[in-house]
Amino acid sequence: MSASIPEANADNQSASFESPAPATPLAPAAEPRRRPRVVALGGGHGLWAILRALITMDVDITAVVTVADDGGSSGRLRRELPHMLPPGDLRMALGALTPDSEHGRLWGSTFQHRFGGQGALAGHPVGNLLLAGLSQVTEDPVKALDAAGELLGTLGRVLPMACAPLDIVADVTGLDEDPAAVRHIRGQVAVATTPGCVQRIYLEPSGTPACPEAIAAIMNADLITLGPGSWMTSVLPHLLLPDLEKALSATAAHRMVILNIEPQAGETDGFSPEQHLEVLARYAPGFHINTVLADTGAVVLPLRLASAVARLEAQLLLTSVADPAGAPRHDSLALARAIAPVVAQAVVPRR
Template sequence: MRVVTLGGGHGLHAMLTALQRLLPDRRLDITAVVTVADDGGSSGRLRREVDGILPPGDLRMALSALSAPDDRGRLWSRTFQHRFTGQGALAGHPVGNVVLIGLTEVLDDPVAALDAAGALLGARGRVLPMACQPLDIVAEVVGVDDDPAAVRTIRGQVAVATTVGQVQSVSLDPADATACPQALEAIAAADVITFGPGSWFTSVLPHVLLPDMRAALAASPAHRLVVLNLAAQMGETEGFSPEQHLEVLAAHAPDVQVDSVLADRSAVALPGRLRTAAERMGSRLDLRDIAVPGTARHDPDRLAAALADVFARLPGPAR
């Protein structure tokens, strides 16, 4: 089964970790397509220091999640995730971020750099950037000043994720950016495509904002699965209900069909409303216990079991 996962950050890491739990009992060909709009932390510092490079943080985390479950894979995963200490210029940078930048400069190709890093970690899957150029997120936000109806433009992933207002819509800059060709090929060949979990406006939605990627997602015969978050994110989706997440996705990509929606039972206050919202999109809703009890973190084993159930009911090659 060819599975393409769309997202970034901790949400994508959780999804990839869960998919790894399904191996080796189930044969999966996994491709992670990762957002490239991060401008905070180590990635933001590196973007400002090295012109034109892709922010490496989310790409590094995806590689780490796919690393081989042997001594060599675990060593390289730990090393990639390790942050330099001290007070110098490297302080706070994860080793993997620096390695990815170095590989990109040596190979002059971000996809080749990711493939080389994946080989180093023994990755059981492929990591690809959403686009081969760094992007910026631009959001239209209300409620950030004295006039609650005034619409303000906020630029940058960190600024959007931490805004005190409510995000109305997001776009990408440059608006004419194109998707990574290898990512489009993976989407066209996929049996299953997953959206989320993750920061909705800054990790999940960016994939449908690239015109050629949105067209590929709309045309794909794959089963499209949305995995909802366990809680609203402060600032970015504060106050959002689970069904509002679906409505926002539909508003930004009305031509992309969603076939299944997976949500944690305890995170859905009004399951009837969510089921109605899913059915309005032509989707089947699955409510499962997929969180670590008492937390807003996905349990890899529970999420893996829920994914296995979704996969098991798919027809033909996808099964």
């Protein structure tokens, strides 16, 4: 049986149907909040301090670490495994990013544990040996570092500045009877401990490419920090690698230089805070500094430093960031408080 359509009656013959009112346009959905991307460059204890500060903040962290260390366990492993990156500074950066959890404390302390005794393992940290093994298994230093970070549950990523080991070389005067005679000093330890006046410092092999992942992190960063740390052997090398220096000069990120609490013995004896900045400007004139962070107690002549910072067209942030116990090192919590406003202002809008 087919269904019949009822006829319209008198009451509804004139009825008409109105088109529904156009829908109110929906407001575009708000984009999810993006965590600021911070890239910290350095090595050793200085990088440790800044990374410990950053893990207290709601930011995405990438550490880019020097690969020219040739002392201690790293030097021994470099001699035994010539193509391996020196693991010491990389291990310290991974340790700094390890969370304060039961898992993190166990693996973090194990990773940093140094073998004692007199045997072949004496003096080697567990993490150095693990990174050596991972590097051989993966045949890729970045994959090895990512795997170690996954094991530790790190709160950020650690990358090498280059995927091949480098040597720091310095031309030094003042080591001979002839004060103008130049000696070529090779190696991070030798450069850091040799007296005399450094005329020039450079990396070998020359032309070594930077780590591609490090370049990408720098170009996508909102804030880049350089320092604190050994100025000639942990800070300056990032500006001596051509690919890395180009990226640091081209990035849209805010660039912050963090000055040391005191001069580094054997490297920057007698350097004033402004001389530290002059070194960076001399070697990398294209690297524009936006902010200089210095500890109030470490600056004897603040007006002189302020003038030097102004000449660089940067801003000086002078505040207390030193260890309250009086040790010549930075306090991570104080660093976090000082950096937080800079991070908030540095986020670069990206599509």
